[in-house]
Amino acid sequence: MDREQRRAQILAIAAEVFAEKGYHDAKIEDIVARAKVARGTFYLYFEDKRGIFEELVSGFVRQLAETIEPIETVPDSDPTRVMRELRSNLLRLVERFTEEPAMAKVLFSAAVGLDADFDQRLLAFYEEIAELLERSLKQGEEAGLVRPGHRRIRAFCLTGIIKELVYQLILRRAVSEPAELVDAMLDLVTDGLFTDPVREAVRASSAPRATR
């Protein structure tokens, strides 16, 4: 087993251990024992415990980012194509998580609240996603696909939906299939929750409040 393989093996095992036990309950001892290497060997490949954890998280974050394909939304885009591409982006993203359940658990559990420093980095990561979504919403508005609205808040709403669905998909076994998840979610953000009469009523009652 050459150097890169050994490194990758330890990395993969560390992901499992962090996923199972969380950052603090995962001991270097647990990792090396499962990898069947000596304690010292670990430090030949990784700077320290924090180092391997950051590498794990940032590597997974990079993978997630690569999963997303930009969607072109020029003014006269075909709405059907845009929706199709959006759907497949979401599907690939959700599937990325289901393919790496350990890393999903690490990202949503072990990496949260680790310390002030790490929290900042996670926040920055979600900020990037939110900004990508914001830009997409802007393009969508400009292309006449998206109803105008508070883009930043919407961006966070969408982030929240995805995070929670994946969180539930991973942490419990069940919920449902990625495709079902994505379709239900798209249904929600496409048509909203309510029936037309409700919508009418809401619109009528909020009209006097003027345009916000």
Add this chain to the structure above:
Amino acid sequence: MDREQRRAQILAIAAEVFAEKGYHDAKIEDIVARAKVARGTFYLYFEDKRGIFEELVSGFVRQLAETIEPIETVPDSDPTRVMRELRSNLLRLVERFTEEPAMAKVLFSAAVGLDADFDQRLLAFYEEIAELLERSLKQGEEAGLVRPGHRRIRAFCLTGIIKELVYQLILRRAVSEPAELVDAMLDLVTDGLFTDPVREAVRASSAPRATR
């Protein structure tokens, strides 16, 4: 300062410290130093570090639960009233978080990934919320207010939206006012993201895919 006040003081300071540093980086020393009491005094009021943390989290969770008022949705409910009550529930909830930013941070950060045991409890808490939402969606459907759809997934989507908005509202200073947050979110779940042409197109294209 009587017994209850002293207890409350230490509890409040512990919330701050846990919020700032996370569970593991928060040392008992930090708490007692900031409370200007001796190490031993801490243990007069709380079982141990884990104990005060659990009390903090479960107390806050209880407060949150009390914030939510049940909404009656009999078949001929007035949609306007329902929406108004929904909005004020959400508003009170979000305000509860903004009034206790430290606890919000603790709940969303420090309490996550603490250990397998605590994760289970958090999951159970979110499960309860999801079940409440599911029941509400069911009543809404039966009252003709809510479009039929996958209620469980929708419940998680809504949970995710609220969590993420509060998370962003707290962890960064910015985003915006609770009311603006709630309104933007309600706008999203009411009318959806897209313009009517897109909706039409989606409906048309997905129709042949048969009934899903």
Add this chain to the structure above:
Amino acid sequence: MDREQRRAQILAIAAEVFAEKGYHDAKIEDIVARAKVARGTFYLYFEDKRGIFEELVSGFVRQLAETIEPIETVPDSDPTRVMRELRSNLLRLVERFTEEPAMAKVLFSAAVGLDADFDQRLLAFYEEIAELLERSLKQGEEAGLVRPGHRRIRAFCLTGIIKELVYQLILRRAVSEPAELVDAMLDLVTDGLFTDPVREAVRASSAPRATR
């Protein structure tokens, strides 16, 4: 309840607690809780934990010492009277222990191995007993009642017998009645363990080894 009564009450309770838990596992808290006084009150009556323990032990040791009545063994003493007095001394001693089982437990358990200093004091106490026994054996020899022999070692043997019998009488519930204990013990030290043929044989075989 006047000062002396209160003091005596705490002392008695402390004896129980020390007996049940041993010196280190007995907490001041245990004592004051059972005595229904405040922590601070304890220190109004006793210097410190060590202080009350020492008082307890030395008080009991004094009681034990007072139990023993000197036996007059002038050259022509009536052996029957001497044996009767010896027996009643032993009986009173053993009964003293059974009347104060808590203090017996303290003396034989809690007070042992407490620290180098306390061990010295216990040793000194047993030394005193041994010296008393030694003097008695000397008088007994001079009065022609006791076979000549290594008096110091014999003194320790006798001490050991008494200690062990009481230890067993107290720490287990059973064994038997004080009188039975004392009689069996007196039987042993009077006639020895073995039958006459054995004694003859031993004497015969050890004779060539010269006078010991």
Add this chain to the structure above:
Amino acid sequence: MDREQRRAQILAIAAEVFAEKGYHDAKIEDIVARAKVARGTFYLYFEDKRGIFEELVSGFVRQLAETIEPIETVPDSDPTRVMRELRSNLLRLVERFTEEPAMAKVLFSAAVGLDADFDQRLLAFYEEIAELLERSLKQGEEAGLVRPGHRRIRAFCLTGIIKELVYQLILRRAVSEPAELVDAMLDLVTDGLFTDPVREAVRASSAPRATR
């Protein structure tokens, strides 16, 4: 120094420290300082403080048990041989203690009154010894070597004699040689303490008391 040596070294030093200071006053720091290893090293070899102490005691108890060789006492045994074997058993036992004075001190001092649990174990150990002695006395009686009598009490008397002699032999430097100890003790249990006239008198006076 290989693993077993290091372990043995720490064990031996711990015995010394426990012997000198007692269980509670012996700090892990004392042990590691004297062994010239780091605090952590201690925990590589032993579970915890209680663990090393129990290992020490149970190891020594096992050694003691192995010291004793069974004595065959068939009906026509040669009394001289039996006494010789008894004497050498006792001598080996006493020498075992003198060879390991630290462990003797631990067994008789530090291990006593440690807590309710440990006390039970010590009691069980002495119970075993008493049972061995009881069985021996029974065989001795059946072989016509031992005068009939209360075997259980006698067993405890003998245990007490041995304990006290060793206790005194170890805790003070003095007393005397193992051989002298054993011989004086055997002399006592063989012929008893008293001269023949006393024995006669006792027998005469207690006769009317009838058979007990």
Add this chain to the structure above:
DNA sequence: GATGAATGAGCGTTCATTCAT
């Protein structure tokens, strides 16, 4: 490179004792 024994800083917790009321 690989090993695993050794290190030691660090932390949660206990509890005898004090002292303001």
Add this chain to the structure above:
DNA sequence: TATGAATGAACGCTCATTCAT
């Protein structure tokens, strides 16, 4: 005199990291 809240020194134990072999 009595109280009991407050104190803080002390200690057992953990575990990430180092380093001699």
